[in-house]
Structures are given as C-alpha cells and as structure tokens.
Amino acid sequence: MTRTASHNAVVRELADLLHPRPRFHEPFRTACEDPLFAWHSGLTADERCELAYRRLRMLDQHGPGATTLVREPLRLFALQEWAAVVDPTTLSLAAIHYNLCQGTIRDLRGSGEHLEQCLDELARADSFGVFLATELAYGNNVAAMETRAVYDPESREYTLHTPGPRAVKFMPNTGLGVPKTGVVLARLISLGRDRGVFPFVVPIRDGAATPGVKIRALPEKPGLDLDNAVTAFDRARIPYENLLPGTHSSLAPDGRFHSDISPHQRFARAMGRVTPGKLGLAGGHVAAARAAVALTTRYSHQRRSSGKRGRACLMDHGGHRSAVLRELARVYATTFLVHEEQRRYAEHRDDVTGREQRIALTKAYATWSAAHTVTVCRERCGAQGLFSVNRIPEYIGLGHVTVTSEGDNSVVAIKAAQQIVLGVDHTHPPVPGVGPSDSDMLDPAWWYRLIIARKERLIAEARKSRGESSTSSFETWSALEPLLLEIAHVSATALALETMLRALGRAESPTARHCLHSLAGLEALDEIARSRGWYVLEGLMGEPEARNLPKALDELRDRIAPHSRELVEAFDVPQSVLRAPIGAEDYIESWSELAESVKPRDDGQARSRDQVRTRCTEPSK
Ligand SMILES: Cc1cc2nc3c(=O)[nH]c(=O)nc-3n(C[C@H](O)[C@H](O)[C@H](O)COP(=O)(O)OP(=O)(O)OC[C@H]3O[C@@H](n4cnc5c(N)ncnc54)[C@H](O)[C@@H]3O)c2cc1C
Structure with a gap:
C-alpha cells in the first residue's frame, strides 16, 4: 500500500466512525456546492435573512421532501449539519420550519x-x-x-x-x-x-x-x-x-x-418537539465547530511565522499546536456524543425521562463545548478569523442561538442534574472493555474511574447539602445550582467518553485506534486536570500523578500531532463547500482572487479634503 493509500484508508475509517449514515448527508452536501451558498459581499442583515430562506428552499429541493424529513429525524439532523456549516441562519430556519412547526402539527393533530x-x-x-x-x-x-x-x-x-x-x-x-x-x-x-x-x-x-x-x-x-x-x-x-x-x-x-x-x-406534549430540536441544534453547532477546527488546522499548517529561519508554520509552535489539538479532541468527543444520542432518539431506545435527561445533558455540553471551540479557532486564526468569508465569525453568532433556544442550557442542565440527585440517573451504562483500573495514566479505565468517582461524590455532596438544609425547597435547590451545573457537566463528560471508547472498540486499523485513544485521553485527562486539586484532596489521586498530568497531556498531543490533517479530513467538509480563503491550498492566492469580489467601501468618487472632513464630522440626520 502506498503512503497516500494508507492515509486515505485511515481518513475513510475515521469518517465512517464519525458519520454513520453518509447517504443521508450526500444530497445536502451536493446542494451546498451550489453558488447560492457562496459568500456574498456587502449584504445587509435583511438581505442575508432573505438569502437564508432561499437557501432553505434549495436544501429542501435536494432532500427527500418535508414529510420524510419530519418523520425521519436522522435525515433532518443531516440537513441541519450542512445548513449550519454554510449559513447558521438557515439552520435556525430549518429547525423551526420542519421540526417545531410541521413536527408539532403532525404529532398532535389527532385523528x-x-x-x-x-x-x-x-x-x-x-x-x-x-x-x-x-x-x-x-x-x-x-x-x-x-x-x-x-x-x-x-x-x-x-x-x-x-x-x-x-x-x-x-x-x-x-x-x-x-x-x-x-x-x-x-x-x-x-x-x-x-x-x-x-x-x-x-x-x-x-x-x-x-x-x-x-x-x-x-x-x-x-x-x-x-x-x-x-x-x-x-x-x-x-x-x-x-x-x-x-x-x-x-x-x-x-x-x-x-x-x-x-x-x-x-404542556410537555405541546412543547414535545423541543426535545429533538435540541439534538438538531446541537448537531448543527458541532458540525460548525468541526468546520472551524478543520479550517484552523489546514491554515495552521500553511501559515508561516517566526522560527526555523522563517520556515516554521503555526503548527510548529507548541502553544498554538496544543490549543488547536485540544479543540480537535473536544470536537471529536462532542461529535461522537451527539451522533450517538441522535441515533438513540431515532431508534426510540430510551423511555421519556431517560430521553429528556440524556438529550438535555448532551445539548448543554455539546453547544457550550462547540462555542468554546469556535472562539479558540477564531483567535488561533488571527485577523483571518474575523472575516465572514472564512466562516468562523458566523459560527460564533450561532453559539448565541444554540445555548439559549430550544431549552436554555443552564436551565435544562440544572433540571437534568436535579433528577440525577433525586436518584433518576439514565446516564451511565458500563463501557465494554473498561475493567478495574490501575494507575496507568494513559489507560482509559483510569480516566473513566476518576470521572465517574467525581460524579458520584458530587452527587453525594448535593444530597448531603439537601438533607442538612433548613430552608424552603426552592431556596435549597437554588443554592445548589452551581453544584448541579457541575454534576451535569461531569455526567455529560462521562457520556462523551463512553461513546469515544465505544468508537475506539470498533476501530480496526492501528492508526485509527492510536488516534482515537489519544483523542479520548486528551478529552478525559484535560477534564481531570481541571479539577486535579479536588482529586488530590479527595484522596482519589496521589500528588505525583497530579504533577504528572501535564506531561501525560503533552504525550497524547505529541501522538496525534502527526495525524492532525487526517483527523480533520475525516470531518468531510470540503473546500468546495466552505470556500474559505484560509481553507484553500494556497491562502495567499485565494485572498488575491477574493479581493475582486469584495464590495468597495467608497463609491469611487474623488472628494476634496474639505468634503471628506465634512463627511466624517457632520451629525447624522
Ligand atoms: C435566536 C433565538 C431564536 C428564538 N426563536 C424563538 C421562536 O421561534 N419561538 C419562540 O417561541 N421562542 C423563540 N426564542 C426564545 C427562546 O425560546 C427563549 O429565549 C428561551 O426560552 C429562554 O428564555 P429567555 O430568553 O426569556 O431567558 P430567561 O428566562 O430570562 O433566562 C435568562 C437566564 O436566567 C437564568 N434562569 C432563568 N430561569 C431559570 C431557572 N428556572 N433555573 C435556573 N436559572 C434560570 C439562566 O441563567 C438563563 O440563562 C428564540 C430565542 C433565540 C435566542
């Protein structure tokens, strides 16, 4: 096998693990290559809004039709992923038009x-x-x-x-x-x-x-x-x-x-479509975060900076590399989690309480994580990250939509954690292959044991505080909200880790296994490192292990760094859809071509200095 063939095989394998139903995506991916989805210079907000409606119509024409989209949630989730990548406003429209409106009518119109x-x-x-x-x-x-x-x-x-x-x-x-x-x-x-x-x-x-x-x-x-x-x-x-x-x-x-x-x-039935709505918004936002990480990684490999006599690229700088690889791991974790929960929903695998709880935790975790990822990518692309044509700023706007609509993140996460504290916990079946752990810091069993231990102790702490409280029920729960948010976060982290480890169990090639193990480790150990003082105080981790965490994280990053291109290629968001200059083979050339299509800020008329002064100082009418 040539090097290119083995590279392609790994990309294919990772892509299959990440996107289990490519045929649902194909029509929308093709639609997004239409010029209608290209970036347009100089539009007003109203014009961009109108364009989003036209784009939704076009996606609709390429898809299986609204009736099927409303009945088969995995197809609608696929449409929403592509809509988010090319135009986040179109994602919101799709969520409302198909799911909230048509879905509610179909579900509740009676006989x-x-x-x-x-x-x-x-x-x-x-x-x-x-x-x-x-x-x-x-x-x-x-x-x-x-x-x-x-x-x-x-x-x-x-x-x-x-x-x-x-x-x-x-x-x-x-x-x-x-x-x-x-x-x-x-x-x-x-x-x-x-x-x-x-x-x-x-x-x-x-x-x-x-x-x-x-x-x-x-x-x-x-x-x-x-x-x-x-x-x-x-x-x-x-x-x-x-x-x-x-x-x-x-x-x-x-x-x-x-x-x-x-x-x-x-009331719960009237609002019933908000539950799959959470999965659609989360899936779209995570797809946008994947696009942001793919663009940032591609750009970081070609953009030069100081070092190595001017030949160093951004990825050669340890601080930059470590930030980008951390987001790469995060976006793998959220992708596995959201796709798993979408599948569970489509296959009716959980009862109503289990479904609501898992989806609430997933939505809050995935959209907060995606918002973080996109913000890091914006910064790591420098000034390039500010331009709509490079897509990333649009994804920042999307974050404000997804964390608040279809169930405000804080509110749904707190409610899910409250149930867990009350003993109704649908979140952790044991992961096959994770047995009793020793203290090997690169062993998934070690990560899993620590994260579950934190979850259980936080739950015990909340129960104890509740038991000891002499205030009203509202005041007691209200005082516990910061702790409940942490319980929700750790519960969702455990869910994400489980789905990653299951994907690792399904991977066949040594390279795919090596990459997925390291990505899961980065996600888990970074989470553990965030609370390492707590782990030591609780006697769950020795001081030497706490000191060694940064080294273990470095080792995992070093393991995935050589594969970063394959890892983002597996996201399958082609440049023919993104059309972002920073995603091009040669961003310098791409910017030169783009300059032609940017609407000029001045109207081309020559003005005297006096005219310019008046123009810039006179009060607006
Ligand atoms: C882009 C966008 C599009 C929207 N589109 C629609 C639409 O098409 N149709 C529609 O009906 N609505 C729509 N909404 C409204 C959306 O459903 C509400 O914004 C959402 O329900 C949150 O309500 P709120 O904004 O009034 O926040 P508030 O209720 O004022 O909450 C603000 C904050 O207060 C705190 N808080 C509030 N309640 C609690 C609680 N019980 N426990 C703990 N903390 C709490 C949280 O920190 C929360 O983030 C849209 C919103 C957005 C952002």
Whole structure:
C-alpha cells in the first residue's frame, strides 16, 4: 500500500466512525456546492435573512421532501449539519420550519385529516412554518404564558387574544414578508374554564399580516440575521379544527373538554418537539465547530511565522499546536456524543425521562463545548478569523442561538442534574472493555474511574447539602445550582467518553485506534486536570500523578500531532463547500482572487479634503 493509500484508508475509517449514515448527508452536501451558498459581499442583515430562506428552499429541493424529513429525524439532523456549516441562519430556519412547526402539527393533530392542506403548503415551502411560544414576560417560565384562545361553540371558532404587553409573542421569526404559518401556544378556555396550554395552527402572514395579527420588528441583533419579531393577536378568529389536542385530550364541538393527562403533561406534549430540536441544534453547532477546527488546522499548517529561519508554520509552535489539538479532541468527543444520542432518539431506545435527561445533558455540553471551540479557532486564526468569508465569525453568532433556544442550557442542565440527585440517573451504562483500573495514566479505565468517582461524590455532596438544609425547597435547590451545573457537566463528560471508547472498540486499523485513544485521553485527562486539586484532596489521586498530568497531556498531543490533517479530513467538509480563503491550498492566492469580489467601501468618487472632513464630522440626520 502506498503512503497516500494508507492515509486515505485511515481518513475513510475515521469518517465512517464519525458519520454513520453518509447517504443521508450526500444530497445536502451536493446542494451546498451550489453558488447560492457562496459568500456574498456587502449584504445587509435583511438581505442575508432573505438569502437564508432561499437557501432553505434549495436544501429542501435536494432532500427527500418535508414529510420524510419530519418523520425521519436522522435525515433532518443531516440537513441541519450542512445548513449550519454554510449559513447558521438557515439552520435556525430549518429547525423551526420542519421540526417545531410541521413536527408539532403532525404529532398532535389527532385523528382528523383537516390540516392536510396546510401541511401540503408547508411541505412545498409555499408557506414557512414558525413557532410562537415565548412571551415578553415568559421565557424559561413559558408554561405560565397568558395568551388565550377562548372557544365559542356557537361559531365553532376560537378567539385568539394577547391580553397585555407582557403576553406579546417574543422572538418568533415572523418579520420577513413571506407567507408564514404559525404553531401558536395559548391557554385554551372552554365553557369558562382554563384547560391549560395547547398549540393552535394560525395563518400569520400571507405577505402582509393576516387580520387580527400584529407584527413589529425587533431591533438589530449583531451576528444573528433571523427575522425575529414581536407578534400579538387582536381577537383573531381561528376555526375549531385548528386546535392540536394530541391523542390524550379532546374538545367536543359543544365545548366539553376531556383529557387523560395533567395540565403539566399537556404542556410537555405541546412543547414535545423541543426535545429533538435540541439534538438538531446541537448537531448543527458541532458540525460548525468541526468546520472551524478543520479550517484552523489546514491554515495552521500553511501559515508561516517566526522560527526555523522563517520556515516554521503555526503548527510548529507548541502553544498554538496544543490549543488547536485540544479543540480537535473536544470536537471529536462532542461529535461522537451527539451522533450517538441522535441515533438513540431515532431508534426510540430510551423511555421519556431517560430521553429528556440524556438529550438535555448532551445539548448543554455539546453547544457550550462547540462555542468554546469556535472562539479558540477564531483567535488561533488571527485577523483571518474575523472575516465572514472564512466562516468562523458566523459560527460564533450561532453559539448565541444554540445555548439559549430550544431549552436554555443552564436551565435544562440544572433540571437534568436535579433528577440525577433525586436518584433518576439514565446516564451511565458500563463501557465494554473498561475493567478495574490501575494507575496507568494513559489507560482509559483510569480516566473513566476518576470521572465517574467525581460524579458520584458530587452527587453525594448535593444530597448531603439537601438533607442538612433548613430552608424552603426552592431556596435549597437554588443554592445548589452551581453544584448541579457541575454534576451535569461531569455526567455529560462521562457520556462523551463512553461513546469515544465505544468508537475506539470498533476501530480496526492501528492508526485509527492510536488516534482515537489519544483523542479520548486528551478529552478525559484535560477534564481531570481541571479539577486535579479536588482529586488530590479527595484522596482519589496521589500528588505525583497530579504533577504528572501535564506531561501525560503533552504525550497524547505529541501522538496525534502527526495525524492532525487526517483527523480533520475525516470531518468531510470540503473546500468546495466552505470556500474559505484560509481553507484553500494556497491562502495567499485565494485572498488575491477574493479581493475582486469584495464590495468597495467608497463609491469611487474623488472628494476634496474639505468634503471628506465634512463627511466624517457632520451629525447624522
Ligand atoms: C435566536 C433565538 C431564536 C428564538 N426563536 C424563538 C421562536 O421561534 N419561538 C419562540 O417561541 N421562542 C423563540 N426564542 C426564545 C427562546 O425560546 C427563549 O429565549 C428561551 O426560552 C429562554 O428564555 P429567555 O430568553 O426569556 O431567558 P430567561 O428566562 O430570562 O433566562 C435568562 C437566564 O436566567 C437564568 N434562569 C432563568 N430561569 C431559570 C431557572 N428556572 N433555573 C435556573 N436559572 C434560570 C439562566 O441563567 C438563563 O440563562 C428564540 C430565542 C433565540 C435566542
């Protein structure tokens, strides 16, 4: 086998381990090579937003169709990964249009076929789906929302109304003047009684806002181009059939209401699509982080700096190399974790509580990690990391979306950790191949034992504090939140390590095994090193081992450094999709070509010094 052939074989093997279903990705990857996805100079935020809608349409045309995307989550997750890499605003649109809007309608429309026409329109993207839950005064506490839908048996209609300024729907992407169909969450009132929160299908705009719907734009959000707006209802009339009751509740035409489940469960069902939504956003964000690491690694191998008589490249500098390789390991860990949880979700492997808990932990861990990775990459590319054409700044904006929407990271992580403290823990089945550990610092059993020990002791600490507390339940839990966040983090780290070690168990070639072992070690030992003082105080690690941690980390980095190109090639994000100058074979040449397409800042007119002075000093009108 030639050197190139063995290089290709390792890349292929790693790619297969990372992306288990390439055929789901292929159509979207091809679509992203279309010029529509190239970087465009000088667009306004509104123009970039419009472009995102056109891009979503194109991805849709290349895919299996909306109905399949909504039914087969792994295909939608694949679309979301490519959307995130080429245009993060398109990722947000896809999440809302397919999953939150069409997914909720399909899941909860009950047995009737009445909403078929509306679903057809959405499936053809003749209308875009939006989701209106959050209100100005109700974010993470959205279950307490005030918007009301009062049912009138006479007219067989609901009157959808915003009772005051606190209840305006905040943040839905209703701003752009294209047809939009909304899933609106509101309190159902029938026969004078509040029946809890339900979703309703509401035409929001057909170009202009529909009667009874009032839309106001929101001010600028730097780095985020979505057309988020404020939307209120002024006695909008909605037909009886547009309630989405699900299979456990029903409203008779005469207004009689029946439900087998509690109001809390009804709310959870109305928001049910937020669970796969977390996996879609996390998968997209991690895909963007992979692209950022791939670009940074490629660039770091060709960019020259001081040293070796001017021949040293960035990767030759130990500090730079160690930062980039750390993010390479992190992004491998988050990729294995997110893909594993996406598969578990698609195969219905967990019960409802287990699924919610694992997905919440995964979303928080993966999106916080990806945000960190992208920020490090931005800095490690120097000034090049500032330009949209190099993609990385767009991914920084994406981080602000993913950590807050579809379940705010802190809130969902705290809730998942609370359950763990209460004894409901769905997170750690034993990893095959990890037996009793000795103290070899490069042995996966050692890493795993320490991380699980930390998790168990933190849980014990939380239980003890709870037991000793004399304050109210809210105050006790509230005081424990920093500890709960740490429990969530360590639990997710253990999950990520397990998925990496399982991938290591499946790897066949010595090079792939060698790389995956070192990447898992970097991820685990760095996590352990972060709390090494605690480990020593707890008697879980001796002082000599604590002192040796930096050396062990150096050794692992040295092992993967020669393979960094193969490791990022396995991400399979080609330059034909990224089109970033720093990802090109020759970034100098690529910048020279790019200069032609950058819209000039001046209008080309000659001005006298006086004219220039006036232009720069006169107050804006
Ligand atoms: C880009 C973007 C797009 C969005 N699109 C939509 C959309 O299409 N439709 C829609 O309905 N909504 C949308 N949202 C709104 C989103 O769902 C909310 O932002 C989210 O639910 C968080 O609510 P909040 O922003 O009001 O934060 P808040 O509730 O004000 O929380 C802020 C912070 O307070 C703390 N906190 C709050 N509650 C708790 C708690 N219980 N425990 C511990 N700490 C807590 C946390 O630190 C949290 O980060 C979007 C948001 C963003 C950022």
